[in-house]
Amino acid sequence: MHDIKPIGVIHSPYSNIEDMPIQPKGASGVKGQVLVNEAYIDGLQDLEGFSHIYLLYSFHQAARTELVVTPFMDNQPRGVFSTRSPLRPNHIGISIVRLKKIQANTLFVEDIDVLDQTPLLDIKPYMHKFDAVKASRSGWMQSSDDDIKKKRSDARFK
Amino acid sequence: MHDIKPIGVIHSPYSNIEDMPIQPKGASGVKGQVLVNEAYIDGLQDLEGFSHIYLLYSFHQAARTELVVTPFMDNQPRGVFSTRSPLRPNHIGISIVRLKKIQANTLFVEDIDVLDQTPLLDIKPYMHKFDAVKASRSGWMQSSDDDIKKKRSDARFK
Numbered sequence: 001m002h003d004i005k006p007i008g009v010i011h012s013p014y015s016n017i018e019d020m021p022i023q024p025k026g027a028s029g030v031k032g033q034v035l036v037n038e039a040y041i042d043g044l045q046d047l048e049g050f051s052h053i054y055l056l057y058s059f060h061q062a063a064r065t066e067l068v069v070t071p072f073m074d075n076q077p078r079g080v081f082s083t084r085s086p087l088r089p090n091h092i093g094i095s096i097v098r099l100k101k102i103q104a105n106t107l108f109v110e111d112i113d114v115l116d117q118t119p120l121l122d123i124k125p126y127m128h129k130f131d132a133v134k135a136s137r138s139g140w141m142q143s144s145d146d147d148i149k150k151k152r153s154d155a156r157f158k
Numbered sequence: 159m160h161d162i163k164p165i166g167v168i169h170s171p172y173s174n175i176e177d178m179p180i181q182p183k184g185a186s187g188v189k190g191q192v193l194v195n196e197a198y199i200d201g202l203q204d205l206e207g208f209s210h211i212y213l214l215y216s217f218h219q220a221a222r223t224e225l226v227v228t229p230f231m232d233n234q235p236r237g238v239f240s241t242r243s244p245l246r247p248n249h250i251g252i253s254i255v256r257l258k259k260i261q262a263n264t265l266f267v268e269d270i271d272v273l274d275q276t277p278l279l280d281i282k283p284y285m286h287k288f289d290a291v292k293a294s295r296s297g298w299m300q301s302s303d304d305d306i307k308k309k310r311s312d313a314r315f316k
Contacts, residue, residue: 044239047240079200082283092279129306130181138287
């Protein structure tokens with residue numbers, strides 16, 4: 001398998017995991033910058049045409065792996081692969097954020113829900129034709145939009 | 159940053175990249191199995207409640223990185239981060255597939271668009287409340303659903 005290394009770094013207003021939004025939906029309007037290593041700048045061509053992008057990154061402050069966790073939006077232990085917890089094997093996170101503009105190797109984004117200094121692994125365009133799921137069932141996850149917006153993280157996944 | 163290693167393997171009917179669907183939308187009903195290493199079996203609890211899951215994996219047959227590529231759905235060169243090409247730095251792919259059932263450490267999935275023997279990196283639940291994007295703009299990507307369904311890959315990203 002290919003080696004995986006950071007291709008840049010994500011800057012956000014959140015330097016501590018405590019009190020951070022738990023998902024982009026809870027971070028509406030929160031501004032961040034994605035700095036892509038200069039070696040990869042040509043890869044950013046044409047990206048500005050997309051309103052939303054996936055960021056793939058490493059949960060760098062997750063210090064351990066746990067196979068069963070209690071998610072922020074639930075009060076019962078759940079298998080980690082049925083959650084978005086950072087304590088998953090490989091500690092890879094994904095967030096769909098709004099792309100506002102690109103200047104040289106800096107992406108200005110909104111709705112950012114990651115820690116400052118998060119190592120960036122990849123950027124992909126959100127494509128409605130590929131990514132929109134028309135009807136889905138969300139298992140244990142029954143919280144309201146309002147609950148998700150209000151929820152803030154704590155130290156449980158550190 | 160955390161080391162990233164396979165946590166399992168994806169089996170699909172596609173042993174060659176030529177003639178493979180280019181996205182889950184082109185692989186409707188195509189059956190695959192995701193074998194998760196037995197060490198992680200407890201992490202699969204509660205996942206069966208979700209109708210759709212993200213698979214994160216390594217494009218193991220991508221032999222090089224290119225920063226500008228001509229995507230399958232376009233006839234112009236584009237920055238690789240504005241595409242879903244396997245030739246991206248780190249060679250990480252994501253697909254949203256249907257989860258039909260789980261037996262022990264095997265996930266039975268549909269709409270699979272990856273090569274047989276693809277190394278699995280992570281599984282995440284698709285959560286409508288986190289992941290649905292209400293209105294988005296998809297840049298250069300203007301193909302119809304029908305074009306996407308019909309399109310098959312070729313050797314360009316090998």
